[in-house]
Amino acid sequence: MLTTLFTILFLTGLLYPEFIHARQTVGILSVKINYPSKGLNWLKLFLREELSLQLQLADRFSVITPDTMRRWDQRHNEKGLLQANLSDHDSTAFTLLKPDRLLELSIQKVLSQLSVRWNIRSINENKSTDNNHAWATPDKLVENLLSDLEADPFFGKLTHFPQGYSWNGVRSFFQWKLKPVPSPGSEEWQKHKEELESLLLNHPSLGSSIKVCRAVMLILESSVLNPAHVPSLVLAEHDILAAIKRHPGNAEHHTLLSLIHYLRRDPLYAKQQANIAEKINPGNGMAMILYGLTIGKTPQAGTSFIKQGLRNYPFVAEPDSLGWQPYHVLVRDLEPWLVTSDSEKVLNYEQLMHSGKELYNDQRWNEARKFFEEASVLKPDLPEPALYLARLKLAQHELRTALLQLSKLQSRFPKDPEINLYLGYAHEQLKRHHKAEKLYRRVLHLKPKHHKALLRLGAVxxxxxxxxxxxxFLESLTRKYPLYSVAWWNLGIVYLNFGEMELAESAWQECLRLEPENNQVRIRLEQLREEMYFASISN
Structure with a gap:
C-alpha cells in the first residue's frame, strides 16, 4: 500500500513537470514586528508559515519553504545585503533561488490596531503597499494580509482557506517551536515531546503542523543510533503522510520524506521524494542535496547536484539558533563538499552573532552565551561578543562581574558608545549614580542622539x-521617540516632582496607551488620579 502511494506521488511529479515548472516562484523573506519590539517572535513565525501555506494552497505558485526563507533572511541581515537592489549582490536569495517575488512584511501593533507594510520585491523593481487592519482572529488577520497582496496584479485574486485557529493555540504552538531543541534522550527532550503531545490534544486545528514537528523529533531521535532506528522513522513517515493528505503540494514535506528514506537506506524512494520536492519548488536546495546523495551507487556520482544544493541551501553545517535541525544529520555524509574557506569564517562570525542576539532577545541566556563565546574565539579583536557576554551578566543580575568585564572592555575601547553605556548602567544598578551620570554624558558626547543614553541619563x-x-532630556526624548514608553514613565515622575500633576497624568496615560498591559503604570496612574481628586476637594 505504501509502495503504491509513493509510486502515485512520484508519477504525479513526473507526468506533469511542465505544469509544475510553469508556476511562478514566491517566498516570504521576512516578517518584522516593529512595535512592540519584544514578545511577538511567535507571531512572526506564525505569519511566515501561514502565509506560505495559503499561497501554496492557492495552487498557482511554487512557494519557497519557510525554513529556507528564514535562513536566507538571516544571511541577508548578517551580510548587510537587504538593500534596494538585491540583484547587485552575489549569493543572495534572488540570484540563487531566482524567485519571481520575494515578500517582506512589516507590522506595528498598537492596542487592537495593526499598521501593515508589504514590500514586494522582484528582480527588476520593488513595490510597497500600506494598510491598516484590526486585530481579529488568526484566520481573519491572514485573510486581510492576503487581500493586501492583490494590489499587485502578479497575485490576482487570492482565496483564503480558513484553518480554524485560535490565538491561544497559535501562541502556544509557535512559542514551543521557538524553544531550542534539547539533546535527544535527555529529560528536557522528553518534556519537549510531552509538551508537543499536549498541544496536539488541545489544539487539533494545528494538527498538521504539530505532526510535522513530531516527525522532525522522531527523525532526530532515530539518528542518535547508527544505523538509524527504523521504527521511529516509520512513525515519522506516518506523520508526514498525514500532513501531506491535509495540505498537499508542500515541498518541505516531501523533502522530509526523502530524508526519512535516506536514513532508512531506501535510496530509490529517497530519490523519488527529492525529485517531487524539487518539481514542486524548483531550486529547493535540500531536495537537490538528497537527490545527489541517492542518484548513483556512491554519493560522488551526484556531486553536481550536491554542490548546487549547497549553494541554494548553504546552511546544512551551520549552527541554528533553534538548536539541532533534521538536516544536520547529513553533515557527516556531506563532509567532502563542506570545506570552509577563510572568507566563510567571517560570515560564520556574523551568523554566530545573529543567532546569539536572537536568543538574547528571547531571554534564553545560556544558549545565547554559547554563540557569543564562539564568536569571541573567531574574532577576539572585536568588542561586540565580549560586550554581549557582559550584558548577559547584567541581565542575570551578576552586577559586579559585569562591571569588571565592562571596565576591561572600556580600557581597550574607550570611545565605544555601547561599552560606555552599559558600563554606566552597571554603575547605576550598583547605585553609583555620579559615575553613571559621567558615563552617560560621555556616550552623548560621542553620539549626541543616542536615545538609550538620553533615557538613562534622565533616570539618573x-x-x-x-x-x-x-x-x-526626557521632553526632548519623547518628542523624538514618541513610542518610547519608558521615557513617558520617567517624564511623569519628573512632572510629579515639580507638582505638575496634570502633566504627570498625561505622561503616564501615554505610557499606558503604549503598554496597556503594564499594571505598574495602571495602578500608579489610578493612585495619582485619586490624589488629584482629593486635592481638588480640599481646595
Missing part, C-alpha cells in the same frame, strides 16, 4: 535630584 538625574535637567 531624577535619582540625583537634578529634576530640571532630567525634564529637559
Amino acid at each position: 538625574l531624577i535619582k540625583l535630584g537634578k529634576h530640571g535637567e532630567a525634564r529637559s
